[in-house]
Amino acid sequence: MLFGVEKFICKACNKPALVKFISFGKMPIANAFLTKETLEKGEFYYNLDVGFCEECKMVQLIEMPPYSKYIVPDDAGKTHYAFFSSTSKFMEKHFAEMAKEAEEKFLDENSQVLDIGSNDGILLKAFKNNKTLGIEPSDNVADVARTQGVETISKFFTEELAGKILAEKGNFKVIFSTNVLLSIIEIGSCMKGIERLLANKGVFITEDPYIPEILEKVSYDQIYDAHVWYFSLTSLSNLFERYGLEVFDAEKQWVHGGSMRVYACRKGDYPKTDRLKKYLQEEKEKDIDTIQPYLELSKKVEQSRIELKALLRKLKDEGKKIVGYAAASKGTIVQNYCDIGRETLEYISDSTPFKQGRFSPGKHIPIVSPEHFHEDNADYALLSAWNHAEEIMQKESEFLKRGGRFIVHYPTPRILEPESTNKPSNNPNSEDFPGVEIKKLNVIANGQGYLFEVVRNDDNLFSGKFGQTLVSELYPGTIKGLHKHSKQTDYTTCIKGNIKYVLVDDSQEPAKIKVLTIGEKNSILVKTPPGYWHGYMPLANEKATVLHLMDRTYNPKKPDTERKDAFAFGDVWTVRPS
Known part of the structure; x- marks a missing residue:
């Protein structure tokens, strides 16, 4: 089937205007790391196809796997998520600065702060002078937040939950959603809940991967099951408008490989900044509101796959030992799309105890501790968490000193030299x-x-x-x-x-x-x-x-x-x- 012919129903605007522009084929859940026992049971696969809505300009997954496939309850009924935000010191600093900005610009001592998808409390623990509330559906990370004194509700955020919170807690001056809004399948219910909870002159601040950055970097590994939406300022403006909100400011961020921090309010509460107008004009010049750049991305992604496989094959032919570094969702996409298995990567090193001793989704590459990696003599490490390259290369200085090198796939497959990671x-x-x-x-x-x-x-x-x-x-x-x-x-x-x-x-x-x-x-x-x-x-x-x-x-x-x-x-x- 030719891309751009068949049209699907857009899940953001409900119009039959969604056009497929890329297919990664059958894909496992990116964070569903397997134990020895579950290896024999088989895995859930879905079609990782991505489309562009010609009506509301929203990029989205055409098939959206249900939450139950990647936020999985254990035998006791507690749900688990495989990523803890506070494992990154750089991200702790980033969120502390984000909290400080909100305090200075929008909050007073009586203001309340809400974080949707609060993970282990990394953002809310930075607020010292305001009441806070976290919404985190995964019990394991929510429990960590509570141990740090962050009040947390372990539920999915919906309009219904917003009504209950409003009755018990009142309104919130600032509502955050960092790397989360892109994961909310029922985004309409979420937006209605946000609008209900915002206080007078309240501000909704969301920070998600920015689709123009994905296009520029060819960072296709940011596309996976838990990320169902891929935002531009144009598509977010259209989305917010349907729920009585509007974007009034935006600021580019380096996190997650290139994100956009977006500030929204009820219509007319704050003037629109020149910075926002500049970004919107840039999107217009890049044709972000048309399908053309996405069709071009499809071609670049295929070329990236060819080049990465060729680079790894060349190194293996030279007798080099290659391993994986960081059992991240991004790695699952690259490994499965590029057909990189145990014949290429002997193991994947990861610092998260929950993942160690398990196997990667789809390719079943064993995951080991960093100690194993440090004692080994690998020549190259395929870096999944490339958006943390600088932090990782500082941490793994001994690996680099003895001649080891990291490989990344973006914007073209290449070997990173230590001095080439400035951020x-x-x-x-x-x-x-x-x-x-x-x-x-x-x-x-x-x-x-x-x-x-x-x-x-x-x-x-x-x-x-x-x-x-x-x-x-x-x-x-x-x-x-x-x-x-x-x-x-x-x-x-x-x-x-x-x-x-x-x-x-x-x-x-x-x-x-x-x-x-x-x-x-x-x-x-x-x-x-x-x-x-x-x-x-x-x-x-x-x-x-x-x-x-x-x-x-x-x-x-x-x-x-x-x-x-x-x-x-x-x-x-x-x-x-x-």
């Missing part, structure tokens, strides 16, 4: 500017001189798009900027001398300003995405040579450049005594 969120120079990334350039010097790599096609910060390269020499006292682009991404480094590089985000008041030094004293490459004002000047009364790489060619008839006076945001240029 903006963990860099103190860029964490306040989503999308801005910084790469430390390694300078190699000897008696003949020195060299340093600037950009590699396997750098995480490099999008893969090349427009042109320029070299400019600046005389002392020259200020270049301020300017910004609506479409173009800039990559900038200073190859001779030093420059002060200024970034400005004026999407909200007051404008945020970040100042960096780039050059011989601090060899870094800065990626500046569209939407940020930026400029630079030489330091120390010396000339500076600057290397620019852009992802678009310059068109003098349609210049993608907006300019401001260099002092539009005050004197950010004068070097002041410390």
Whole structure:
């Protein structure tokens, strides 16, 4: 059957406008890790097909497996979920910052906070001055939350449950849903419940994987049974509108391989930000509201499978020992779609005790403890939790020191080198500017001189798009900027001398300003995405040579450049005594 011909009923808007654009074939439940006993009983499989609704623009699974297949009760009737959020220290920091932002922007001491899908209480435990309530249907992780003092209801969130909570607890000023809204099958009932529980001027904050990021990274492993929806701001705006809510702000996040934090309210409660308008315009330019980019994704996914299998086959032919790292849902999808079994991966290392001693869904690869991995002499590890690559590579420094390397499949299959995992969120120079990334350039010097790599096609910060390269020499006292682009991404480094590089985000008041030094004293490459004002000047009364790489060619008839006076945001240029 040709994709794009047969139409299904969209489960978001109930219109016969859902068009299939990709099929991964029969797939097991991604987190249904098997014991020795259950290996013989057989597994549940479903058709992992994905569609795009031409009416409401929502991307979704065509077959949505019931919750009972992946939130499974034990003999005592208690349900279990295989992932504990607090196992990641980076995520703890992320949620603590999220809580702080909500406190500063939306809460007072009498406000209540609700978290839908609260897991082990990782977000709510960060609130010290407000009453909180978690909704978590999995008993095992909810029990952990309760031990930390987080009141938690072990039920699925529905309009009916919202009514009971309203009667007992009243309204909530902020309602969170982090990496959860995409998992709620009856999303209409959920939205009705949220609208009922929101207090006056209340805010619903949701943070989920962002479909344009999946398209760009070809991170198809984020598509699996527990993720039934894949949101753009366009599709979320359409969804919220049907339930009396509207999106008023949004902010890109690095978590889960690229997410969007979305702020919604009752219509008219808060003004829509320029940042939101910019994101919506970007989606329009990328044709996110059409099926075309999704059909293109289908082709890229198939090519990724071919290349990953070829890379692994080559390494095995060379006699290399390959294992898996992290028994994550993402890994289940890659292993089964790419037909990677025990003939390729001898085992999978995972730090979650619940998973150790079990077997991976579909391919039945044994899961072992990190101690086994540390004592072994594997040459390569196929990394499932690639969105935590930096944290993992810091933790597994000994593996890297002895020559071990991690393999990832996105955006194309490749071997990660230790220096190629920079993430903006963990860099103190860029964490306040989503999308801005910084790469430390390694300078190699000897008696003949020195060299340093600037950009590699396997750098995480490099999008893969090349427009042109320029070299400019600046005389002392020259200020270049301020300017910004609506479409173009800039990559900038200073190859001779030093420059002060200024970034400005004026999407909200007051404008945020970040100042960096780039050059011989601090060899870094800065990626500046569209939407940020930026400029630079030489330091120390010396000339500076600057290397620019852009992802678009310059068109003098349609210049993608907006300019401001260099002092539009005050004197950010004068070097002041410390």
